[in-house]
Amino acid sequence: MASFGLELSLRVRNVAPNEAATGIRAVIYRLQESDNNYVEIAQTETAFxxxxxxxxxxxxxxYRFDKLERLKISVYCVKDGSGIFSHRIGEVYTDVATIISKGTSISLPLSPTAAIDLYITIPGFYTHYVKLKFCGNHLQVHDQLPIAAYMIFVLKTDNHTILLYKSELMNFEGKRVHDKMSVDLESMELVQGESFFNAIKEGTSLHLTTAIDLSASNGNPNQPGSLHYIHPHTQSPYYNVMLRLTPLFLSYMANSRIGALGFGARVQPRFELSQCFALVSTFISISCTFLLCIK
Structure with a gap:
């Protein structure tokens, strides 16, 4: 999952004059999932x-889409410019996804009178794309390979090779060439495009649908090791996955209700799903129709 570098900025409003006189400072904490504790990641300057x-x-x-990135922001009154905190004015809790889904800014109550505004700044280069044009010269076609060929563009990392682009097929019409083969870069252009952040800011909402495989081959509901294990005092594997993944989507969903589908095994001769049905109603939605088309 890709990571994005963002910046958080703060604005505090309506602080009591006596607290503002001695100075105020904000501290930002991030929730550490390994031990469920908040760890300080930054402090602002002191404002007098x-x-x-x-x-x-x-x-x-x-920022990563698959991480909740929970934040705590505490605002303190500083004691006589010494840098020592005298007391806490207030604190707020939120997460990065919530701020992004609100158009990259959000206002929260800090105390009975004060409020805090949080802003996310997204670098403009996340909407930049590089447009490359290649040309193959004297591409050799071996007898054991198909005449039609194509070019691919891959990104190699330490552990993976990621396919970025696959060209259309090129038909050599059976010709054999023996000149030196080359693939030349003809042009490179920096273009402006869309990004996930722009789509969310413009009002795009996500909808989450969970499809559960109810094939008998997944196990007996009475066996603890089965995906279909059912017990009144034990959460099923499906339930655990939904609890882990659903919070990541909630900030981007206009409707917090989750669609739930059940489907059976793929059967011959066309290996289509034997059945597909909505678990929350008898209505066969467009999601069911789409799932039936999956091969």
């Missing part, structure tokens, strides 16, 4: 004698 403060310090964040 300002009841409405826009902090200049920006906190770098790493």
């Amino acid at each position: 004698e300002q009841t409405n403060v826009t902090f200049q310090h920006r906190c770098p964040l790493t």
Whole structure:
């Protein structure tokens, strides 16, 4: 899953004058999932004698769609410019996905009178794309290979090779060439395109549908090792997966209801699903129709 570098900036409003006089500072914490504790990742500068403060310090964040990235922001009153916190004005909890889904900014109550505004800055280069044009010269076709060929563009990492692009088929019409083979880069152009962040900011909503394989080959519902194991005091594997994945989508969903489908095994001769049905109603939705088309 790709990671994106973002920046978080803060603005505090309506701080009490007596607290603003001695100075206020904000501390940003991130939830560490391994031990479920919040770890400090940044502090702002101290602002003096300002009841409405826009902090200049920006906190770098790493965003991944498959991570909730829970945040806690605490605002403190500083004691007489010494840098020591005298007391906490208030604190808020949120996550990066919620801020992005709200158009990259959100306002939250900090205390009975004060509020805090959170802003996410997304670098513009995430909408940049490189358009490459290649040309193959004297591509050799061996007897044991098909005459039609194509070019692929891959990205190699430490552990994986990722296919980025596959060209159309090129027909050599049976010709054999013996000149030196080459693949030349004819042009490279930086173009502007869409991004996930732009789509969400423009109002795109996601909908989550869970499809459960009810094939008998997945095991007996009475056996603890089975995917279909059912017990009143034990959560099933399906339930555990839904609990783990659903919170990642909720911020981007206009409707928090989750679609649930059941389907049977693929059967010959066309290896289509033997059945597909909605688990939450008797209505066969378009999601069922789509799932039936999966080979």
